[in-house]
Amino acid sequence: MSSEIKIDPKIIAEMLKFSKNVTEAPQLVTSPDEIKLGTTPFDVVYEEDKVRLMHYKPMTDKQLHTPLIIAYAIINRYHILDIHPKKSWVKNLLEHGVDVYMIDWGTPSSIDKYLDFDDYVNGYLDNCVEFVKRESNVDKVSLQGYCTGGTMAAIYSSLHPENVKNFIATAPVIDGWKDTTVVSNLVRHIDVDKFVEIVGNMPPEFMYYCFSILKPFEQGIEKYIKFFKNIEDKNFVDNFMRIEKWLSDTPPIPGELFRQWIKDIYQDNLLIQNKMYVGGKHVSLENIKMPLFTQVAVGDHLVSPECSMPLHYSVGSEDKTLKVYPTGHVGMIASSLSQKKILPELCQWLKVHS
Amino acid sequence: MKPESTKNVAEYYRHLSLFWTDLIHLMSSKPQALTSIGPMRNFTENAKKITTELIDGSAVLIEFNNSLTEYYRQLIDTWNESQKKVNFKAPKIPNDPEQYEAYKRVWIDIFDNDFTELFDSKKFGENYGKLVAKELELTKHWNNIMNVMLQSANLPNKQEIDDVYRELHSLRKRISKLESKLRAKNTVKDDVK
Numbered sequence: 119m120s121s122e123i124k125i126d127p128k129i130i131a132e133m134l135k136f137s138k139n140v141t142e143a144p145q146l147v148t149s150p151d152e153i154k155l156g157t158t159p160f161d162v163v164y165e166e167d168k169v170r171l172m173h174y175k176p177m178t179d180k181q182l183h184t185p186l187i188i189a190y191a192i193i194n195r196y197h198i199l200d201i202h203p204k205k206s207w208v209k210n211l212l213e214h215g216v217d218v219y220m221i222d223w224g225t226p227s228s229i230d231k232y233l234d235f236d237d238y239v240n241g242y243l244d245n246c247v248e249f250v251k252r253e254s255n256v257d258k259v260s261l262q263g264y265c266t267g268g269t270m271a272a273i274y275s276s277l278h279p280e281n282v283k284n285f286i287a288t289a290p291v292i293d294g295w296k297d298t299t300v301v302s303n304l305v306r307h308i309d310v311d312k313f314v315e316i317v318g319n320m321p322p323e324f325m326y327y328c329f330s331i332l333k334p335f336e337q338g339i340e341k342y343i344k345f346f347k348n349i350e351d352k353n354f355v356d357n358f359m360r361i362e363k364w365l366s367d368t369p370p371i372p373g374e375l376f377r378q379w380i381k382d383i384y385q386d387n388l389l390i391q392n393k394m395y396v397g398g399k400h401v402s403l404e405n406i407k408m409p410l411f412t413q414v415a416v417g418d419h420l421v422s423p424e425c426s427m428p429l430h431y432s433v434g435s436e437d438k439t440l441k442v443y444p445t446g447h448v449g450m451i452a453s454s455l456s457q458k459k460i461l462p463e464l465c466q467w468l469k470v471h472s
Numbered sequence: 473m474k475p476e477s478t479k480n481v482a483e484y485y486r487h488l489s490l491f492w493t494d495l496i497h498l499m500s501s502k503p504q505a506l507t508s509i510g511p512m513r514n515f516t517e518n519a520k521k522i523t524t525e526l527i528d529g530s531a532v533l534i535e536f537n538n539s540l541t542e543y544y545r546q547l548i549d550t551w552n553e554s555q556k557k558v559n560f561k562a563p564k565i566p567n568d569p570e571q572y573e574a575y576k577r578v579w580i581d582i583f584d585n586d587f588t589e590l591f592d593s594k595k596f597g598e599n600y601g602k603l604v605a606k607e608l609e610l611t612k613h614w615n616n617i618m619n620v621m622l623q624s625a626n627l628p629n630k631q632e633i634d635d636v637y638r639e640l641h642s643l644r645k646r647i648s649k650l651e652s653k654l655r656a657k658n659t660v661k662d663d664v665k
Contacts, residue, residue: 307601
């Protein structure tokens with residue numbers, strides 16, 4: 119018959135193999151609940167409200183003089199920086215002799231809806247820095263901020279420059295108007311006052327919606343096809359499940375912080391214009407005069423390079439380095455590239471500056 | 473139906489409902505006083521507030537539906553446009569694994585590009601903003617209804633709980649500042665020693 123469609127038997131074989139993989143997946147793969155993220159040992163050395171400061175156990179005999187505090191983002195959780203022993207940002211730093219502390223912002227609840235930038239930057243972050251200074255007997259610390267944590271670290275470095283010896287900004291959100299991501303387009307059109315008045319804290323579901331519009335077909339279909347195709351590859355599956363577990367767990371953002379975040383950073387873009395006020399104090403990026411190391415990813419679809427890079431050109435520092443890497447937002451901190459190139463370059467810089 | 477006429481219809485039903493709610497309330501207030509006591513009496517007295525919220529909520533629901541329809545229209549239009557592009561670029565049905573893989577790649581790339589363009593557009597952003605705003609207004613009407621019911625049952629409503637949260641936040645802040653000052657004072661004392 120002329121209308122007959124010829125299908126290559128290889129396609130049928132692939133489809134049958136795919137169905138078999140889907141059927142066998144539950145036997146081969148650990149469920150997300152059973153996976154433990156963050157395996158590098160640490161002690162919780164300081165707690166305030168829901169915030170915890172973690173001090174990672176050293177892995178070298180000698181350590182750099184200046185301890186490093188990592189201010190993680192307010193979206194998702196700190197586990198991404200210790201997602202897998204072979205791709206752990208924290209473990210790599212420890213192996214290079216860095217004394218690592220990290221802030222876990224915890225899970226805000228309704229009672230925390232009035233927490234704002236002032237509480238986070240001049241309260242929690244400052245108290246963590248003061249604690250580390252006392253514990254390590256140093257006058258200043260190195261401060262790293264990732265993503266939205268980079269914004270908080272930038273504000274802190276501007277308001278408390280006397281406490282920061284080195285500032286490392288990893289994909290920081292700085293110039294909201296230059297951000298070319300789809301997320302910035304959404305948040306620019308949101309009536310954030312109404313949002314906070316009625317909903318209170320920003321619910322995680324809103325974040326999940328924002329994630330869902332980032333490359334929806336690659337991330338929503340192709341990613342899972344690849345997962346089932348590679349179901350017998352233990353390393354692939356393990357990495358996949360860890361990242362999936364991390365992605366699906368984001369805490370709420372306190373209402374007031376969310377309001378200031380959207381208005382001051384994305385809608386009015388006050389930070390880069392040196393017009394932002396936090397706790398009544400003027401934030402000027404020109405006050406950042408300590409050595410600065412900025413890390414940006416060209417393929418970042420959450421915080422575009424155009425949004426992060428202006429930090430490098432706006433600070434008062436004379437000693438400043440801008441590194442641009444061929445990866446994405448997560449790839450920058452949890453990939454083989456980060457282990458082989460990004461971290462060694464950062465650690466070398468820290469060794470020189472500590 | 474034009475928006476103006478939609479408004480008129482909503483106004484008409486609003487008036488009608490309030491008229492009967494008020495009248496029934498007036499007519500039944502005396503017998504009610506005899507039969508209903510305690511919090512539930514309070515609740516029946518507040519029935520008018522609930523009716524008002526429901527009517528206002530219905531008007532918002534119409535606007536919400538308009539934005540929601542526009543939201544889905546944008547998604548469907550983009551989907552159709554993308555599929556046309558895919559058909560143009562890869563007209564043949566793939567019949568071996570390599571062709572199938574190439575077809576899938578083309579499909580995903582075109583769909584991701586077109587949808588990213590949509591999500592990045594002003595028209596999507598504006599409509600999404602309106603959609604969220606209307607959803608929030610609906611939530612507010614629901615909250616207001618809940619507040620009436622909670623008050624009737626002598627329980628704290630959202631506003632009162634928010635006031636407590638605000639007060640707690642202020643207290644926590646003051647304590648934290650006092651602790652910092654105390655720590656600084658002790659550090660100076662230790663240094664002197």
